[in-house]
Each structure stands twice: as structure tokens, then as C-alpha cells.
Amino acid sequence: MINQPSIEEQKALSGQVYNPGNAELVAIKKRSHDLSAEYSHLVEDDPRRAVILEELLGSWQTGFMQGPIFFHYGTHTQIGKNFFANYNLTIQDDGEVVIGDNVMVGPNTTIVTPNHPLVASERNGIQDEKGNWFKPCIAKPVIIGDNVWLGASVTVCPGVTIGDNVVIGAGSVVTKNIPANSVAAGNPCRVIREITEADRLFN
Incomplete structure (x- = not known):
């Protein structure tokens, strides 16, 4: 049974500034890291x-993850049916990650939700309302539709939505939304x- 999110976890999931060093968040991450290992x-x-996947994610339908896998929180990720992941899947799910049905991801795929401040003085630490110093983060959700194929070494950045039936070329860094039924590639x-009927291999 998954407990209700703490205040700091709610901040992470709702796009507010949060403290990744908060003791409750550290405990969740340790559990996820241990289960991933x-x-x-x-x-x-x-x-x-x-x-293990059922425990790590809170629910697991059908599919296969080659491993090794690396989930930061685990329970912040929802994965649909018939999921396939090749080697070295990394999901840094401080924020929510939603993956649809029939999704395939190539080796070394990384999905990231947290951002650090751009200004170094903020990145190095700010004070909370009680005067305690912490290094702040802000997370943005990642949503991946049905029937998506992410090629090898794709990185999906915070706040991105990838539509249904999309193919992302190998080595791509996805920084903006990708509409459904598209082939997309590059950095960015x-x-x-x-994608059209002309792309069919079999008629």
C-alpha cells in the first residue's frame, strides 16, 4: 500500500519548489534505488x-524491462500495457511520468522530470521559511502517448509531452512537445x- 504523499512530495508532484534532500523524499528514493538494483x-x-516491478511502481501490467533499470522514485511513474525497455532505462521521476500502451524504448533511454535553478547562487542553496538551507529543484511531468518508439540513447527532458504513434530517432534530446504521428530527431x-501509409512495410 502506497502512503499519501508528504508535503514535500506534493510540492514535487505539483510543480512547486521542493527540497530533494528532505528526509521523507530521501527514504522514498533509497527504497526505489534498492529495488532497482x-x-x-x-x-x-x-x-x-x-x-519487484509491482512493488517499485505500485502497479505493473504487461511488458519487459531488460535491465539494468534506474528509477528515482518509482511510484511517480505510471506505465501502460506491453511496455518494452532495452538496456539502461533511467527514469528520474521526481515529477510524474505517464507512459501509454505499447511503448518501446531503446538502450540508454533517459526520462528526466526535475530542473535545477539556472542562477548558480540559487542552485547552490536557498533558505526555507525556517531558515534551513537546501538545494532547490522544480519538477515538470513527462507524458508519453500510446505506440511510441524512442530510439537508442534518447533523452526526454522535463515538461515534455510526446503524442501517440511517434518515433524519436536515436540520440535525440527532446526538449519540446512532439505531436502525434510524427518522426522526430535531433538535438534539440x-x-x-x-508518418503516413507510405511508411508501411507490409500491405
Whole structure:
């Protein structure tokens, strides 16, 4: 059973400034890191893997993660049916990550939700209302639609929405929303063209 989010966790999930060093958040992350490590050290046909994913994510439908996997919070990520992830999936889910059905991700895929301040003096630390210093973060959700394929070494940045049926080319850094039914690639990632019936391999 997943407990109700603490005040600091609610801040992270609602796009407010939060303290990633908060003791309750650190405990959630340690749990997720430990479960990720446990999963990653099991052989790929070990039935305990599904049990770990259920515990790590709060729910797990169908699919396969090759491993190793790295989830920051775990319970901030929702994954649909028939998910496939190749080697080295990293999801830094301080904010919410929502992944649809039939999504495929290539090796070394990274999905990131938190941002640090651009101004160094703020990045190095600010004071809370009680005068305690902390290094602030702000997280923005990532939403990935159904039937999406992310190529090898794709990075999805905070606040991005990727529409249904999108293909993202290998090595892309996705900094802005990508509309449905598109092929997109590059750093920064840009839409190249729409996917059409002419792209079918099989008629």
C-alpha cells in the first residue's frame, strides 16, 4: 500500500519548489534505488522481477524491462500495457511520468522530470521559511502517448509531452512537445515529417 504523499512530495508532484534532500523524499528514493538494483541483478527470466516491478511502481501490467533499470522514485511513474525497455532505462521521476500502451524504448533511454535553478547562487542553496538551507529543484511531468518508439540513447527532458504513434530517432534530446504521428530527431529534437501509409512495410 502506497502512503499519501508528504508535503514535500506534493510540492514535487505539483510543480512547486521542493527540497530533494528532505528526509521523507530521501527514504522514498533509497527504497526505489534498492529495488532497482535488486531487479537489475536478477536474470531476465526470474519471476521475482515482476514482483519487484509491482512493488517499485505500485502497479505493473504487461511488458519487459531488460535491465539494468534506474528509477528515482518509482511510484511517480505510471506505465501502460506491453511496455518494452532495452538496456539502461533511467527514469528520474521526481515529477510524474505517464507512459501509454505499447511503448518501446531503446538502450540508454533517459526520462528526466526535475530542473535545477539556472542562477548558480540559487542552485547552490536557498533558505526555507525556517531558515534551513537546501538545494532547490522544480519538477515538470513527462507524458508519453500510446505506440511510441524512442530510439537508442534518447533523452526526454522535463515538461515534455510526446503524442501517440511517434518515433524519436536515436540520440535525440527532446526538449519540446512532439505531436502525434510524427518522426522526430535531433538535438534539440525536431519534427521531421508525419508518418503516413507510405511508411508501411507490409500491405
